[in-house]
Amino acid sequence: MAQQQGRGVSDEERLARAALTRLVEPGDPAVGRWLRGLGAVELLQALTGRAAPPPDAGRRRLAGCALRAADLDPAADLATVARLGGTFICPGDLEWPTQLDDLGDARPVGLWARGTASLRLWALRSVAVVGARACSDYGAYVASTLGSGLAERGWVVVSGAAHGVDAAAHRGTLAAGGATIAVLASGVNVPYPRGHTELIEHITEQGLVIAELPPGGHPTRGRFVLRNRVIAALTRGTVVVEAQYRSGSLVTARRALDLGRATMGVPGPVTSGLSAGVNELLRGEAHVVTDAADVVELIGDIGDLAPVRRGPLVARDTLHTVTARVLDALSAQGGSETLEVARDSGTGREEALYRLQELLALGFVERSGDRWTLVRPVGGNGAARRGGP
Structure with a gap:
C-alpha cells in the first residue's frame, strides 16, 4: 500500500495530521471543527503553543496537549509504519474511504494502515460482523460461517479483532481465503488482545489492519467505543451476532443506523442473556438475518437475492x-x-x-x-x- 498510495495531500499536511493522531483523542468533534476552520498545519501549531490557540479550547485541553507535544515525532511515526509495510492515509488521498466523511466532525484525522490491499476499494464492498466477546459456541459458529459465506460471495468482512464473535468472523473469512479488515483501538503495531497476535499478523498478510492511533498507541476503554464508529461508517452494513444489553457491538449497530447503513442481527434464544441485546435491536429498525445470503440480499446489488426458505420437499x-x-x-x-x-x-x-x-x-x-x-x-x-x- 505504501508504494501505491495516491498523494492527495501535501507532505506538510500529512506530517501535521500524523502528529495530531498522537496529540488528540480519536473522534473528538471539537478537533474536527477546528480542522475544518484552520487546517491541519495551523491547528497543530495552535495546540502546541506555536500559534494562538483555538478560541474555545479550554485550559485543561491545552495543558494536556502541551504534555503530549513533548513526544511528537511524526516523521519517526511515518517511518515506523513504512518499515511495517504500511502507510498513513489522510482525507484527500486517493486511498481515503470517503464514506468516513459521513461522520462529520467525528471523522478520523487519518488512518494508519498495514497491508497491501486498497482500503478505499475494499471498503466499497464491505460488511461489519460484530458481537459478544464472551460468545457462546452458537455465536462463534454463526460468526465463522457468516465470515466464510460472505468471503465466498466476494465481500470484505470488517471487525475489531476482539475475543469471541470478532475473532470468529475474521477466522471464518481467512479460512475461506477471503478479505478481512481489522479495526484496532490501539496502534497497528500493538496487537490487542495479546492472545490474538498471530491472528492479527495473519490479517495483515491476507487483509488489512487499520487504526486511528499512531504506532505504539495503547487501547483504553473509551477508545474501544470510539473505534466502533469507524467500523459502522466504513462498511455498507453491520451484522450483530450475540450481544447483551450493555454491549459495544450495539453501539456499532446504532451508529450504523444513525449513518443510514443497513443494520442486521442474528436472533438468538430468548432464554440467553447473550442474545438479549440483539433480540431487542431486532424489535426496532434492524433486519433479521440468518446467513450470508440474507446479508448480501440487504446490502448487495440488484439481483443478489437470498434463496427462498422452504422445509424439505416430500x-x-x-x-x-x-x-x-x-x-x-x-x-x-x-x-x-x-x-x-x-x-x-x-x-x-x-x-x-x-x-x-x-x-x-x-x-x-x-x-x-x-x-x-x-x-x-x-x-x-x-x-x-x-x-x-
Whole structure:
C-alpha cells in the first residue's frame, strides 16, 4: 500500500495530521471543527503553543496537549509504519474511504494502515460482523460461517479483532481465503488482545489492519467505543451476532443506523442473556438475518437475492390437488372401495378411479379388487413403498 498510495495531500499536511493522531483523542468533534476552520498545519501549531490557540479550547485541553507535544515525532511515526509495510492515509488521498466523511466532525484525522490491499476499494464492498466477546459456541459458529459465506460471495468482512464473535468472523473469512479488515483501538503495531497476535499478523498478510492511533498507541476503554464508529461508517452494513444489553457491538449497530447503513442481527434464544441485546435491536429498525445470503440480499446489488426458505420437499408435495384429496380420503384402517373414495373426496367415480391409478403408479397405494389401501411411507418423509406389513 505504501508504494501505491495516491498523494492527495501535501507532505506538510500529512506530517501535521500524523502528529495530531498522537496529540488528540480519536473522534473528538471539537478537533474536527477546528480542522475544518484552520487546517491541519495551523491547528497543530495552535495546540502546541506555536500559534494562538483555538478560541474555545479550554485550559485543561491545552495543558494536556502541551504534555503530549513533548513526544511528537511524526516523521519517526511515518517511518515506523513504512518499515511495517504500511502507510498513513489522510482525507484527500486517493486511498481515503470517503464514506468516513459521513461522520462529520467525528471523522478520523487519518488512518494508519498495514497491508497491501486498497482500503478505499475494499471498503466499497464491505460488511461489519460484530458481537459478544464472551460468545457462546452458537455465536462463534454463526460468526465463522457468516465470515466464510460472505468471503465466498466476494465481500470484505470488517471487525475489531476482539475475543469471541470478532475473532470468529475474521477466522471464518481467512479460512475461506477471503478479505478481512481489522479495526484496532490501539496502534497497528500493538496487537490487542495479546492472545490474538498471530491472528492479527495473519490479517495483515491476507487483509488489512487499520487504526486511528499512531504506532505504539495503547487501547483504553473509551477508545474501544470510539473505534466502533469507524467500523459502522466504513462498511455498507453491520451484522450483530450475540450481544447483551450493555454491549459495544450495539453501539456499532446504532451508529450504523444513525449513518443510514443497513443494520442486521442474528436472533438468538430468548432464554440467553447473550442474545438479549440483539433480540431487542431486532424489535426496532434492524433486519433479521440468518446467513450470508440474507446479508448480501440487504446490502448487495440488484439481483443478489437470498434463496427462498422452504422445509424439505416430500413426494406428497408434488401431487395434484385433486390427487392429494383422493389420497386423504383413503381410510388408514383397512383401506376403502372406489365409491367410498369418490364420496369422501368429492369426486365422481371415474375421476376417483383415475386418481387412484395415478397413486398406484406412484407407489402411494395398493389395490386388491375394488379395494384400495395405503402404502406405509419409508422413513416418514412421504415417500411410499409397496409391500410390507
